[in-house]
Amino acid sequence: MTELTQPSPLPHRWFAALVAVGILINATGLFPPIMEPDGALYACIAKTMAQSNDFVNLYAVGTDWLDKPHFPFWMVALSFKLFGINTFAYKLPALLFFLMGVWYTYRFARLLYPKVVAQVAVLVLLTAFHGVLSNADVRAEPYLMGLIIGAVYHFWRLTPPQPLPLKKGEGLKPCRPVSPSPFFKGRGWGGVDLLLGSFLTGCALMTKGVFVLVPIGAGLVLHWLLTGQWRELLKPRWYVAVVLSFVFTLPEVYCLYQQFNLHPEKIVFGKTGVSGIKFFFWDSQFGRFFNTGPIKGEGDKLFFVHTTLWAFLPWSLPLYAGVGKAVMQLFRRFTGKSHQPLPEYVSLGSGLATFALFSLSGFQLPHYMNIVFPFFAILTAQFLVGLSPKNLRRWTVGQSVIAGLLVVLTVGLILVVRPAGMSLAIGWVAVVSLLTLMLFRQADLSTLTGRLTGAMAVFFGILNLFLYPAFLQYQAGMTAARYVNEQPDLVQQPVWLYLPGTGVGGGSFWSYEFYATGPTAYVRSDSALRQRLQRGPIMVFTEGVYADSLVSRGFGLRRLAAFPFFHVSTLTGDFLNPDTRPKTLEPYVLAEVSPR
Incomplete structure (x- = not known):
């Protein structure tokens, strides 16, 4: 690839069709009942909120509940008000925030990469295993996915244009310099993007706590440092963004103050005098990180290394290869062997900083990494698009083998579980698999993304429509x-x-x-x-x-x-x-x- 060439985008009709299939794959998660334990607990909390019209206090098992912040419960309670108290109304807001994350991923990638990178990133995000699973077993992660990448997108648009020249024949050429906000005037404040970025950050804080500032801010700071824009750290607008983000968090602070700080007599975690505000800003985050809070876990420093291998299927191998390639390019720059910068370091910085943070934490669960899947998707797409035709053929074959194994696993699960409608399930596998093989025959990006999308349609179509209904009756x-x-x-x-x-x-x-x-x-x-x-x-x-x-x-x-x-x-x-x-x-x- 030369400096003057751009990789061709995926054909529009195929891309639109694959996006539609990806959305349908995730929408199948709306149908299985709410899964225990966490999903059912959160649904009960939101049900109590909707029935009592009390949007300030959180109750679980008939008593005060202090663990997760309010924002997801507000969204679900409003959904219950609109659609009634049912499974669909509980899961719909999460799916919408997830799709918002998909849209923002596309918009962010289009600011910096050729169109095909944005297209592939969208398809990766729509079909990554644990991302799809999170729309069936709904917790806070689909909300965070949309809020975090949305905040990063708007904050990125406040960054001054910084062309990143590439040497002829090296890597991906950015599609254009960074597009600043239309309100950006060099020394301006950023207008709408500053407000939207801060608002989404505030909502993310009210969803998970202060650690969301790491995936939002780490990549931006790393990019500024590595591209010589360190003076951005001195710009007043970023401090205004921090202040605004916490201003938008004040509803959460108010609710915690009303429910807990005003009532030190309440017994919470077996103690009286518990401060809800302190728990929100410290114990729920740093207490879990250092394993000193009231809720403890057992940390394993390699937990997310092996967890990501299955959680990001079928894209985990190109993800690891993409991260390795990006780190090597960065190392070559530092050692003077190359002067080629990456189009952006936000995806690498946010992804790795969050990965390291959770790996060092004393409290770890597989779904934690879902919040940086948009950045992982961009890194994966950048790697795949940057492959030479010969290597792309090899990766297409390798990824097709993974797709085939997923189909074989699906058939095996059907034969072992023997769910109701077993013949219909086998028919679904056969039709989708044959259709995928007939439509995608070439060793190119369309085939690679098409086959893996088809494999995930097979797997999650069976899981959400046949297997989970069989399992959840228990x-x-x-x-x-x-x-x-x-x-x-x-x-x-x-x-x-x-x-x-x-x-x-x-x-x-x-x-x-x-x-x-x-x-x-x-x-x-x-x-x-x-x-x-x-x-x-x-x-x-x-x-x-x-x-x-x-x-x-x-x-x-x-x-x-x-x-x-x-x-x-x-x-x-x-x-x-x-x-x-x-x-x-x-x-x-x-x-x-x-x-x-």
Whole structure:
């Protein structure tokens, strides 16, 4: 590739078709029921907010809840107001923010790269495994994905134009110099982009906390330092952006102050005098990082190295290759072996800084890295577009093998699980696979992206439309709630969720609370249960072992129905196989409890 040539964009009709397929792949996540444990818990919190019209206080299991900030719950509660309290309304806002992240990824890449890089980045982001999974098992990450890349896009447009010349025959030529905001006047403040970037940053802070400043700010700072624009750090507009970002966070601070700081008598994490504001700015973030807060985990410094290998499938190998190539180019610049800069260092800086931060943290979960998938997608796309024709053919073959293995894995899961509509599922695999092979035959970027998009359509079409519906019937609380909802003599009776102990608990109680249309409440001790029984027998939903213990402790119990339970978020081989599944199940019981 010479300085005067640009790689050709993907044909518009193919790109539009693949984007539509990618959106549909993610939209299939709207259909499976809400997954336990976290998704069901968050859905219950938003349900309480919507039903009570209390958008200030967060409650879980009938008591004050201090963990995640408010923004996602506000979005879901508003969705519940519009569409009713149901699965679709819970998941729709997350999908919209995810698609906002896809759009911003395209816009950001178009500022700096040829069109084809932006196109490939969009397709990578739409089909990366854990990104798609996050639209079925919804937590905070789809919101953060859109908010973070959106904030970076608007802040980037405040950066003065800085042409990045390339030597003839080396690497990707930027499609044009950085496009500043139309309000940018050299020494100006940035106008709309400054406000939008700060607003999105504030929303991100109200979604996850202060650590979101790392993926938003680290890449920008690294780019300025590596391109000699270090004076940007002295520009007043960036300090105004920081102030505005925290101004837009004031609704969260106000809510925490009202619920916790004004009420030091409340018992939170087993203590009184807990400051919600301190927890938001310190314990929820730095406390987890140093593992000194009330919520602890076990950190593994290599956790995200091997987790990303499967979480970013089927693009993890070109991602690692792209990151390695970018780091080597940077090393060559520092050693004087090359004067060629990258078109931008934001993607590399934000991606690696966040990767390092979470790797050093004492609290780690696989979905944490989803928030920087837009940057990973750009790095992956930059690498693939920059390949020579010979190497592109090799990568097309290699990635096609991964696509084929995904299809084989999908067929294997169908044969093992044997879900309802098994013949239809096999038909889906056959039709999509054959259509993909017929349409994409050449060793080029269209074929590479088309085959992998097809493979993910096969996998997630089966997972979300056939397998998850089969698995999620073992969320005992959900199936019990549906059972009660269908019984005219039970549906309006209060059901007490017997969950002994303190804290938010776990198990399958949250899905019952969410899906039940009748009144529900928690009872956490025998003394509280006896108090409820003073007015007569009550309906109780609880684990089988708790039900047995009630009988041994002097309560009368008449079982009405039992429901098998399994933690679907942690699948095992024995559970997948219908023949061995029964031994993995635990019973939950709906019963009438009375004083003996």
